[in-house]
Amino acid sequence: MKSTDSMRIGELAERFGLAPHVLRHWESMGLLTPAARVNGRRRYTRDHVIRVMTIIRAKAGGLSLEQIRGVLDAAGRAERRALLRRQHEELGRRLEEIAASKRLIEHLMECGADDFTQCPDYRRMVESAAWPRNLQDEACVIDPGHVDVAQGRG
Numbered sequence: 001m002k003s004t005d006s007m008r009i010g011e012l013a014e015r016f017g018l019a020p021h022v023l024r025h026w027e028s029m030g031l032l033t034p035a036a037r038v039n040g041r042r043r044y045t046r047d048h049v050i051r052v053m054t055i056i057r058a059k060a061g062g063l064s065l066e067q068i069r070g071v072l073d074a075a076g077r078a079e080r081r082a083l084l085r086r087q088h089e090e091l092g093r094r095l096e097e098i099a100a101s102k103r104l105i106e107h108l109m110e111c112g113a114d115d116f117t118q119c120p121d122y123r124r125m126v127e128s129a130a131w132p133r134n135l136q137d138e139a140c141v142i143d144p145g146h147v148d149v150a151q152g153r154g
Contacts, residue, residue: 006043009035016052023052031055031069062094063087100129 013020026032032051035042051072058068067087074080104125113119 006036006038006045009042009044012044012048012052015049016056018052026052026055026065029065029069031065031072061087062091 007015009020009023013023023032027034032048032055035044035048037043054072055068058071059065063071067083071080071083074083104122107119107122107125108116111119111122113122116122
């Protein structure tokens, strides 16, 4: 896109797989600067493309629209960093939860027990998640070649 090029709202929305009303909503919330109007129609520039991608990435990172507006409108670098630091910590917490869920699923895919809820390894993993302990210390030891039928372990 050349600096003199512009696009209509539908073109900008389509570029990102969005409906045009999403861009209008973002404008009304102050996330997206109002587009210049040519013959009464919104016209968007390269700066708008960058801004929309920034909003999309921030949403994918778990920020709410209000939080995104806070980051975009931060009074300065320190304020912006503080907002982003909090979100970074939240993402770290969520990643730990996702990793713990992934370990449970991996165990279930390999577990030889008929009733996985009775599998001692599975129960240990679930119980460790129920009490405030570090889930990273809990490793699922899976030996797919060995099934202890007597104890229901897999």
